[in-house]
Amino acid sequence: MSGLRVFASLFLVLSLCTLISSAFGAESDEALGAIDKANIAVASAFKAVLEAEEAGANVSGLLNELNLGVDALAKADMLYRAGDFDEAIHFADLCYDSVVNVTAKADSLRGSAEVEGNRRFYLTFAASTSGVCCVIFGGLFGWRLFKRRYFQRVSRMKPEVVKE
Secondary structure, three states: OHHHHHHHHHHHHHHHHHHHHHHHHHHHHHHHHHHHHHHHHHHHHHHHHHHHHHOOOOOHHHHHHHHHHHHHHHHHHHHHHHOOHHHHHHHHHHHHHHHHHHHHHHHHHHHHHHHHHHHHHHHHHHHHHHHHHHHHHHHHHHHHHHHHHHHHHHHHOOOOOOOO
């Protein structure tokens, strides 16, 4: 009977270990999923901020918010590796929430920067065109004025005959 007791107790211990490891595995998978979701959101936010910066927007405030989100993601990754899955999920969700706002703000800034860039382009084009026209017409008007005065002065001159 003692062999049966040993076998039953060993079976009970193994089933308890399996139950505990499966419970931690599910929590581990949930934390890993939250961290992956936050990683994807951070990559998307970096791309949106880069596009906004290329469009000419001032993204310094967005970079500060993005850095806070990345810090939260780093803490989540560190806590996941340490085995504190609940806190890892908390920090991953915190990172995701802050980074999603950054993506929306960056898209808005990019749109307004593109509109402002187009407006500046057309204003510069109009100013340059009018400046070139002023220089051309001013040059033609100046040349006609100069030519008329020159002919008037030449026609008032009296030729002198000089003996040699």
